[in-house]
Amino acid sequence: MPDLPNEKSYADGKILQHATDGVGVITFNNPDKRNAMSLEMWEGFGEALTALRDDDAVRVVILRGAGGKAFVSGADISQFEKSRHNAAASEEYARRSVAQRALLADYPKPTIACIQGFCLGGGMQVAMLADIRLAAQGSQFGIPAAKLGIAYGFDGLKHLVSLVGPSWARLLMYTGMRIDSAEALRIGLVERVFPEGELWGETMAIAETISQNAPLAIKAAKITIAQVLKDESARDMGAIKTIGTACMDSADFREGRQAFMEKRKPKFSGR
Ligand code: COA
Numbered sequence: 001m002p003d004l005p006n007e008k009s010y011a012d013g014k015i016l017q018h019a020t021d022g023v024g025v026i027t028f029n030n031p032d033k034r035n036a037m038s039l040e041m042w043e044g045f046g047e048a049l050t051a052l053r054d055d056d057a058v059r060v061v062i063l064r065g066a067g068g069k070a071f072v073s074g075a076d077i078s079q080f081e082k083s084r085h086n087a088a089a090s091e092e093y094a095r096r097s098v099a100q101r102a103l104l105a106d107y108p109k110p111t112i113a114c115i116q117g118f119c120l121g122g123g124m125q126v127a128m129l130a131d132i133r134l135a136a137q138g139s140q141f142g143i144p145a146a147k148l149g150i151a152y153g154f155d156g157l158k159h160l161v162s163l164v165g166p167s168w169a170r171l172l173m174y175t176g177m178r179i180d181s182a183e184a185l186r187i188g189l190v191e192r193v194f195p196e197g198e199l200w201g202e203t204m205a206i207a208e209t210i211s212q213n214a215p216l217a218i219k220a221a222k223i224t225i226a227q228v229l230k231d232e233s234a235r236d237m238g239a240i241k242t243i244g245t246a247c248m249d250s251a252d253f254r255e256g257r258q259a260f261m262e263k264r265k266p267k268f269s270g271r
């Protein structure tokens with residue numbers, strides 16, 4: 001993965017953030033620990049997500065790991081003895097990291113996890129909360145909770161089950177096994193796999209396509225798909241109607257129609 005210029009630093013440089021041409025990038029940057037996530041990193045991750053969410057120029061956000069060996073190798077186990085040693089401590093620990101994951105779960109812009117190397121435990125949680133997962137050949141995926149004695153909560157498993165189905169979720173959780181990119185692709189855990197040297201370019205190409213498309217149309221798709229995944233009783237059909245109306249009344253819809261008729265590339269403003 002290439003270094004990016006002028007990255008903003010969070011959590012003492014262990015989380016980096018960059019934005020250019022409508023594409024935001026957050027890098028997990030603790031390669032000596034295979035980008036294991038400390039609480040400080042979770043909080044820095046939340047701050048970086050918030051900054052890119054509030055930057056109107058940013059239309060899509062890529063998540064990636066530094067060092068070439070890992071996306072994220074899970075929570076930083078060396079912090080467990082002090083801050084996650086029993087149920088009460090675990091609850092406080094979860095509170096601090098869950099809030100940051102909730103930001104990603106409810107993120108208003110499209111997100112892409114760009115995965116090279118190990119994607120384990122909390123790394124899988126992050127990747128599964130992203131809208132799309134693209135991976136390099138040779139990556140490894142797993143949730144070793146059963147090897148550590150950790151219980152995964154509802155949200156952690158909801159996404160796994162919705163992506164790979166209950167049987168694969170059980171196989172992965174009961175054994176704590178790691179699977180490779182080819183298997184992850186086959187079971188629907190990742191959407192595409194590329195040779196290592198092509199992953200970043202392919203990820204940027206998809207991000208750039210998204211960033212040039214109509215933001216309201218993408219938002220409508222994102223909101224509607226999220227509602228499809230909810231139980232019927234919890235569904236907010238009003239939210240779908242609201243974004244649908246905004247989209248169909250938008251200047252961008254007019255621009256999209258005109259550009260097609262004039263055989264030119266549309267220029268969308270998000271309004
Ligand atoms: N928490 C804390 N430290 C971690 C870590 C984690 N989740 N994952 C890796 N590290 C540290 C290792 O302790 C090691 O530190 P050291 O250099 O001080 O010994 C360093 O990162 C490199 O790891 P190492 O195991 O030597 O590299 P590897 O390439 O052979 O294996 C992993 C990488 C990720 C497969 C292996 O480190 C691992 O299994 N980590 C734990 C994964 C896990 O259980 N995650 C779920 C947590 S809930």
